[in-house]
Each structure stands twice: as structure tokens, then as C-alpha cells.
């Protein structure tokens with residue numbers, strides 16, 4: 023067993039194995055001052071105040087002992103929304119956006135998702151994998167230990183499957199755990215109608231996805247659609263999500279990003295696990311989402327880049343929608359840092375730092391069906407831990423672009439240690 027002792031603050035998030043947090047409970051972080059934690063194998067064994075833990079154990083009980091008296095501890099961060107597998111950058115489009123072109127204008131002219139899709143179709147599985155790994159390394163250095171990862175730049179069966187295989191392999195081989203989302207409805211291929219795409223996805227792609235999943239070749243757990251005006255609108259989105267649900271994939275989709283379509287009501291009616299973006303979410307949809315337990319995933323980086331409306335985050339929290347945060351890392355929005363996304367959610371959406379942390383740990387884990395094992399510091403959960411070298415944990419968010427992350431532990435092992443000096447035994 024391993025003991026980490028005299029931690030200034032252990033920010034547990036929950037002490038009752040909650041699946042997610044809502045409302046004022048998002049401000050309740052269950053902080054233990056001068057805490058100690060015991061790790062056994064991959065998991066947390068026990069935690070409490072240092073006094074309590076030290077009175078029950080002797081140093082002989084431990085193979086390793088660490089002193090963390092100048093650090094705070096939070097659960098590993100969880101990134102609820104990424105498009106981390108792709109080839110080709112879009113820096114030229116960033117310049118176009120600065121000149122005033124909108125996201126949809128660039129997409130309509132064959133750029134955007136269509137541009138990235140043509141690159142991904144040309145890339146081998148190995149090329150995509152080799153591009154992915156350094157991105158995951160960077161995410162880990164920013165404290166992310168679990169992330170959602172979407173396909174969505176294949177937009178035909180073979181290339182979607184290729185992306186899902188890359189995600190599966192990276193999940194097996196990289197330290198970060200990935201939950202795969204199959205995103206067949208990310209854009210409409212040039213020369214096709216949305217309805218033709220839906221027919222292909224529902225009748226041709228989804229049965230093969232099921233077969234490959236059953237054989238263990240790919241492992242998507244969720245299905246996603248970009249529900250947007252002139253992309254996949256409500257009925258088309260619904261058809262894809264329901265076909266995915268029939269093969270056991272949970273709905274976790276893009277909605278209400280650029281134009282209002284009432285996708286929040288759709289999310290509630292199909293009992294989606296989560297919906298991301300939400301900039302145009304209506305007040306009427308909020309209680310329905312709360313009632314259906316749909317997690318609202320905020321993506322403050324993209325909203326900032328594209329000058330989108332501010333999502334009604336405060337109203338979502340006040341009305342009981344569980345709120346999560348993601349980086350939305352993708353070739354449109356290049357951000358691998360959850361602390362930066364959290365900072366933006368605090369400043370631009372007026373989340374408190376406590377709410378942002380819950381949204382980036384327990385609630386983000388819930389958005390991918392993982393909150394029983396990840397997202398809080400509680401006995402039996404994975405020992406995915408982030409140490410912050412500061413007097414209070416809030417420095418993680420306050421120090422914005424350069425968060426003082428001293429060490430990251432993944433499943434009971436140190437995987438990042440910037441100071442290499444807190445081990446005593």
C-alpha cells in the first residue's frame with residue numbers, strides 16, 4: 023500500500039458515490055484539510071485527515087510514503103468532449119475566421135469538417151495513431167486522466183471504423199482512458215443530402231458497427247450527431263440517435279450551437295446521456311433536460327472562438343441540469359487544457375470555481391457513463407489524482423494558462439512528477 027500524507031486539501035467532490043451533482047450541491051466539494059490517502063493497486067483504499075489515518079496505521083504498513091504538505095489534491099480531470107483523432111491542421115481557416123468568415127461559411131465552401139475528413143480518409147490508422155499520442159501526452163500534463171473521443175472525420179463506414187480502431191488502440195496503450203463515441207452524422211458529404219446520409223448511417227453503417235463491436239474490434243459506447251440547421255436537423259438527428267440506441271449506444275450529441283433548433287427538447291425526449299454546446303438552449307428545454315437527467319456539456323473554447331451566444335449555464339445549474347465541461351479539442355479549436363476551459367467557464371459563464379471543478383470531474387465522467395469509477399476521490403474508485411502545488415486547489419483555475427500541476431497519478435502510479443521530491447520512503 024502507498025500512503026500520501028499531509029496533503030493541504032483533498033478535494034473529494036463527493037463522499038456518497040453520487041452519479042453526478044446538480045444545483046447548489048455543485049458547490050459542495052467535500053474538502054479534507056491536512057488529509058491523507060492510501061492507495062492499493064490501481065484504486066483508492068482509504069482517506070481521511072492525516073491525524074486519523076496516521077493513528078490507525080504504522081509506516082510499516084506501506085511500501086511507499088509521500089509527503090504532500092505543499093500540495094492540494096483533486097481527482098483526475100475528465101474531458102467530456104474531444105475530437106482528438108484527426109490529421110491535417112486548419113490554421114489557414116483560423117486566419118479566415120479572423121477576417122470575418124463564419125464557421126458555417128467555411129464549411130459550406132468545402133473547408134471545416136469536410137477539409138479534415140478528406141485528410142483523415144487519406145491517413146492510415148498508424149498515422150492517425152502517431153498524431154494522437156502526443157496530444158494525449160499533452161492532455162495528461164494538463165491533468166486529464168479520462169476523456170471522451172469521437173470519430174466523425176470519416177463520414178463513410180471504413181474511415182469511421184478506422185478512427186474507432188485508433189481510439190480503441192490508444193485507450194489500450196496510452197495512460198489516459200478514452201471512451202469512444204461514434205459520430206457518423208458530423209457533416210453531410212458533398213454531393214449528398216442529409217437524408218441520403220441518414221439512410222446510409224442507419225441501414226448500412228450501424229449494423230456493421232454493431233458487428234465489429236460485438237467482435238471486439240471497436241468499442242464505441244455512445245452515438246453523436248451535429249444537430250444544426252443545414253447539417254442534421256431534428257428529425258434526421260433523431261433517426262440516427264435512435265438507430266444507435268437500438269444497438270446499445272447512448273446518445274451524446276451536439277446541439278443548439280449556432281442556430282436554435284430546439285435540440286434540448288429532443289435530448290430530453292430521446293433520453294440522451296448528454297448534449298454539448300447549448301449556446302442557443304431555450305429556457306423551455308432546461309427543465310425537460312433536468313427531468314430526463316441529460317448532462318449539459320459546456321464548450322467555452324469554441325463559443326469564444328466563434329463568437330457564439332453565451333449558453334444559459336446559470337439557468338441550467340439553477341434548474342437542476344447536471345453541467346459538465348469539455349475542451350472540444352478539434353482542428354477548429356486547438357485546446358488540450360481543461361484548466362483553461364474551466365477558467366473560461368468561470369469568467370464567461372459565471373460558474374464558481376467549485377462548480378467548474380465538479381463539471382470537469384464527476385459530471386464529466388457521468389456524461390460518458392463512468393462516474394462510478396472516476397471523477398471523485400472515494401474509496402474503491404481509481405486512484406486518478408492531480409496534485410496542485412499551491413496553498414489552495416483554486417490555483418488550478420486561477421493560474422489559467424500555466425496551472426501549477428505538480429504531479430499526476432493514474433490508476434495508482436505516478437505518471438507525471440514535475441518536482442520529483444515528495445517521496446519520503
Ligand SMILES: N=CN[C@@H](CCC(=O)O)C(=O)O
Pocket residue numbers: 105134135138248276279324350352353354
Ligand atoms: N460543431 C461541430 N463539431 C465540432 C467542430 C469540428 C470541426 O470543426 O472539425 C465542435 O464540437 O466544435
Ligand SMILES: [Zn+2]
Pocket residue numbers: 103104105276350
Ligand atoms: Zn464537437
